[in-house]
Amino acid sequence: MGDLHASAHDEYEAITQPVLTVGPLFNRWALGLGAVVLWAIFAWAWQLTFGLGETGLGRPIFWGLYITNFVFFIGVSHAGTLISAILRIVDAEWRRPITRMAEVITVLVLFFGVGNVVLDLGRPDRALNVILHPHFRSPLLWDIMSISVYLMASSFYLYLPLIPDIARLRDQTHGWRHRFYRRLSIGWTGTPKQWHRLERMIGIMAIVVIPIAVSVHTVVSWVFAMTIQPMWHSTIFGPYFVVGAIFSGIAAIIIAMAIVRKVYRLEKYLLPIHFNNLGLLLLVMACLWFYFTFAEHLTTWYGQQPHEVTVFNARVFGPFAPFFWLMVVTCFVVPFGILVNSRTRTVRWTVIASISVTIGMWIERFTIVVPSLSNPRAPIHTFTYVPSWVELSLMAGCFAAFALLYMGFTKLFPVIAIWELEQDAHAAAAVTADPVLAPRVEEA
Amino acid sequence: MNDHLTRRNFLFYGGAAVAGVTLGQVARRQIAWADERAASRESGEERWAVSVCRECAASCGVQVRLIDGRPVKLEGNPLCPVSRGRLCAKGQAAVEAYYDPDRLTGPAKRIGPHGSGTWQRISWEEATSLLAARLKSTAGRPGEVLAVAAEETSPAADVWQQVWRAAGARVHSTTGATAGRLRERWAALTGIAADPSFDLEHASYVLSFGAPVVEDWLSPLWTQRAFGRFRRSSGRPRGRLVQVEGRKSLTARKADEWIAVPADRQVVLVYGIAAVLLRENRIDREALRPYLRNLNDFEQAVTTRFTPDEVAAATGVPVVTVLRLARDLVSAERPLVIMAADASRELVDAALALDMLLGAFDRPGGIHAATPPVFTPQTAGADAPDTGAAPRVIVFRDSAEFRSLATTPDLEPALNTADLVVSFSPFLDEAASVADLLLPTHTALESWHAVVPATCVPGQMMAIARPVTPPALETRDLIEILKTVSDMVGGPMAAACTWPSSEALVGDQLARLAATHRGGPYTSIYETEWMQQLERGGWWTAAAATEEGIGDAIATAGGWADPYFEAGQIRRRLAELGGCSFPAPPVLPSAPLSPVILDSLHPLQMETFVPVGVNRLGSPNQPVLFELLGQPEARPWGPWVELSPETARTVDVATGEHVQVESASGALEASVVIVEGMPPGVVALAFVPAVPTGGRWAREIVRDVRSLAREDALRTGPVAVRIARV
């Protein structure tokens, strides 16, 4: 074992090096993002002091940016766990360098998903009432239950595969880092018994986390679908949201991968094949997403139920049409155009497609939340919803805080699972023997 | 981490804990202190008292809910024959006027330039002597003083008139839209010196010529209830309302049928219908003979001048519709023709004539004569002759919006020449915005009342009440101010005002009522009581009651009523006179349909209307009333313009969007309300008076209809405008 460690030390220095050193670029970014976060905290304090009236919301548009962000972040959270779990179960060996990056996204982004709900509460001081006096018929409560289970499961699922790597860092460091890693590694020494247990636990978690993840976004969709509001009350919302979630999740991983690869110079580990393969997955999800979107809108249009069609018209032809068509372009036209062609499935273009999808999926959440509320059944006064500076600041703060935390993670833990790569090295023969993947590996 | 408790660590954690506890306790003390301030130390004692609503001439009886002596809510006085426990929006909002944070706190004189709204508080002594000195210098020269007040029948209004006439003033009254406006034509036709009273409630078919039945016709609350019962009462078929009006008003929208005829052409339609009735022999001539002298002449004139084709041509109403209206009217069980209070003389004459042809006089669901009033206005002194000279002193009383469209003379020039303008009103209203001296009087809840409500039921009433709450601010009773000023001026003025206060004046009135040995305090279950009294042929108070006792009972109930009225009075009176003569119908006018000249620049005819919530008498600063504007289209807090769908299409606007309404002399932004069925060439603009120097809410309305045309132009008719999308 000692041998292995010594050799591994050299072999994976590219991965451990960024963890242990903090450069000026990191500090500059951390400072910048920290400033945005501080500003957002100020905005939140402002909102807490003066009430939700500091947002652009009103009657009947009771939900806006916060709930859009909530759905979006929860969607992105499907990135990780689900992908890494599925790929692990189907033994897709190419997943090894990307699983951790995906899992981190999941865990971090869930906080922002839940956090946006808290931002949206009129009385966040009473948020505990949900636990103290729960009402089980409320989809919001189902949501809270499934998200908290998901958060726990995915945190665990992130932590388990981290243990061997933490132990590796423990052995390489001293001072506070050493103490920190020592506690976290919970006595990992790499005995075969420990390996056996770990592998089993990871295997179990990979299976457990999939239904939980599916349930999470299904339940998020039910928050809308369980009401009888036009264009929310839809039976396909469950799968539609899950597909959208995985879609935006994959896009998020691709972007994260590209950034990490570039900043930490991990080109050696994050190969174009990863972008290619995830790009293919993204393409499939784009098609699925388009199918669901089409089905959802076709049935509404064909049915011509007065209230449904009012929302439909507002979304497709009316004031929300720019958002809607931008969504169609960014979620389908752009990624499909790029990814359908194997020659454009390069690192650069998959990243462009992913950015497009991320923007598009955010808009999709927005066009689900706001147009239905802007066109209520009752003929009451409506207005044009324009997010206020508080909402925009908090949204910026969420994204900045996410980036900051992600950066922080990369400074504490290796973003690529080293031990998995080690295993991968053992299984390298299997990869090259793979009839589908082998040619592309050569291409790279 | 160090697991040992060193001194340093102890100090550190101890310090943190102490800081935390201190902070927590300070915060909690703050909260407790705020709590304590919020917790009222008062007992929360609840009391109800009666008062009189003074937001319009209807003078409904109100009930005030007082908590610890402070008014909390206004509700209708169940004993009052007019309100019968109900109250309209404006009446309820009056409590906001009482608490108005921008109410005048005491007398003040203007220090800034005219209309700037900058005031300096002065003492009552200074204020009254200022006015007295200026009045002395006019030395009673006729026409130097102009007194403007809202019309009302009350001892206080009499004192007001007497005092100012004694000062040589011309006294002007802004008239409300009450039955009093119809008095003159009614008296000319029937010879009865009382107001007509329309039994809308029991009619089965109502043909209304511009009468804003569901808005504020005559006595609004009474009309509302009568309308409800007219529409739906058990045991009777549903009442049918046909509205003849130029624009599609709220009443027109509520009516079963709306016939678009501009106000100046409605008289043609009335005679057209009369002509059909006469030509088709659908009236009972023999029954009419004893009451009518000139039926033959009238028939001759009407049938020859108003042939269906000519009527159709002049009014734009198809012949079949004219015929149908006439036939529907006579075939209805109890038809009634009504008109707007501010209708032209010709229209009132014509509509009353049609009512007579339909046998509506003295019949349930028809027209009755109100009992000649117990209280007759004292007309001591006469107006100074109009020398044409501009008045130097103008005094306003309770005329929040003296420049309203209902006012007759154009005050603008007089305001420019006068050197002292005085406002007797508790509010920062329109009069205050041009005044030099503010003499704030008590609000309705702080005042003594004795006022004759606008005629509605065919009995007699007088609303009488004591103050329900002591004056909250340094305001004064109107009579007290008048007395002080008159005494200072001396001469005829001092002689004209003999009462020291409203309390004395009302007390005097109570004594007089007791002495009439008629009627009694407002009593519960008014209608039952009324029927019983009718059977007995009168209503007398118990003989044992003392005058004080009666007075006290009246003031406690909120008023005095004598529901006795002489059934069949009109017919009897007409029979005595040997019948009346119908006024000769006018010659069919041949002038152009619209008095307004439209051109390619201003192609639309704009009509102005006053929304129900707009308060013309009381405070302009009641927030809830601004919220009522523009409903149900959710366009509160400002003027709105009603467009036909066709007009809206030409400028591509939808309900809720904004347009600029432009006339030759100004422009105004208003939100759009599309009204299905409006004539395409007509737009209707809501008049929401702007009081830029008023209170915090009134100030939110920055411009009104008056920026589009001079007020006299608005009063006389439509204005040519164009609209543009904003």
Place this chain on the structure above:
Amino acid sequence: MARWGLVIDLDRCTACQACVVACKHENNVPFSTPATAAAGRLMTWIQLVAVETPSHGAPTALPLMCQQCDRPPCTDVCPTSATYLNPEGIVAQIYPRCIGCRYCTNACPYAVKLFNWHTPEWPESMAPLKNPDVSVRPKGVVEKCTFCHHRLMRAREQARADGRELSSEDYVPACVQTCPAEAMVFGDLDDPNSEVAVLAASSRAFRWMEELGTRPKVVYLREGE
């Protein structure tokens, strides 16, 4: 136990909005400004809306308040049971329990639940105007029409003090009490002899959006024959 219901005869209603003011003053509903009204923050528990009703071509002004549904879409979705259907059929809102998530406001097809965007404020001089029987809702909670439930509590207390049963005249909401055209009738829908029960069974009766299965206890009587 009674099941309180309200019948509004649109044939009688004159759209005068007396009910709107009565409600506002009775229930301490704060005032708006032009800016807050434009931003969709005008607070009224009852308001007029233009609705196309059966057999009346043009839109009718419909006084709209909480329809007090027997199957309320809003109560199901509340995560804390802050809003619930009480045993007498009133959809209540318990302010100190409400977390302000506004799920119920979105679930309500009638859009009659309101949210306190700011701390409600009255000018200092208007402080005594508030009805002591009704609380002032803090910022961040949802509020709604309660059929003037505090009046029921008072009426019941009074009836008990007088040693008698609660009768129909004892308890009416402020809007019904003031309605000048006598268009509103309030009472127990379960009492077959009550006026509301008789009117609710009339051929003119309709419940707005009842096709959604909300089973409102506010019954409208359409205009016309």
Place this chain on the structure above:
Amino acid sequence: MRRALLFTGVACIAAIGSSLILPAAPVTQVLAFNHAKHAALTCAGCHAGIQTTQRAGFPSPAVCAKCHATAPASVAPAAWEQLQTSGVRFWKPVTRLPEHVMFSHRRHVALARLACASCHADIGERTAPPARMPRRLVMNTCLACHRAEGASEDCAGCHR
């Protein structure tokens, strides 16, 4: 940095903890009223509202003057005179309920015959005005009694 965070954390915990554990801020009355000494009077004698209104109410100075023609021994005559002439109710409430709770004294005292001590504990025997609520009242205090007595547990019945 770490120490500063630690300090803030400890301070916050101390602030919240102490606020929950320590009793509410004390209330000091203008006059040191001795309930025990006035035991001969009924509660309703001074708190006139308890039989008829929602709020119990405090006696006005005039009520005191019915018995105390001159200043009581413990009160300075000048201060007494001033309180008498001002006419305001100067007592500060000690037992306060949150604004959203509707509690009717009439319903509980006059109709349900609930003893004053159920909520106000031993205030009638106190020789000095209490600085704090004599009995801590929380929702469960009300609910326990409502359950025991079979009274309505409908939330809207008490929450306004």
